[in-house]
Amino acid sequence: EVRKSQIEGAGDGLFVTRDFQEGEYLGEYRGEVLTLMQRLTNDGNTDYVMGGFGLNAFVDARHALNSAGRYVNDNFDRSK
Numbered sequence: 001e002v003r004k005s006q007i008e009g010a011g012d013g014l015f016v017t018r019d020f021q022e023g024e025y026l027g028e029y030r031g032e033v034l035t036l037m038q039r040l041t042n043d044g045n046t047d048y049v050m051g052g053f054g055l056n057a058f059v060d061a062r063h064a065l066n067s068a069g070r071y072v073n074d075n076f077d078r079s080k
């Protein structure tokens with residue numbers, strides 16, 4: 001579910017409401033597919049840009065307001 005993060009200064013985040021198995025499908029990250037050049041020359045807003053799909057495959061989800069995947073964040077603090 002999407003809700004406000006309790007981390008100070010953070011915005012909304014996607015939170016699980018049940019346990020997931022390793023490798024289980026969580027959902028899609030939808031948005032506009034950008035090339036590396038588009039990614040480097042856009043307006044600099046990378047809040048919702050995800051990479052790791054190849055050199056010329058970045059996904060910009062800033063306008064995909066109905067896609068819960070855009071709120072996925074990494075939290076490396078195991079105490080939270």
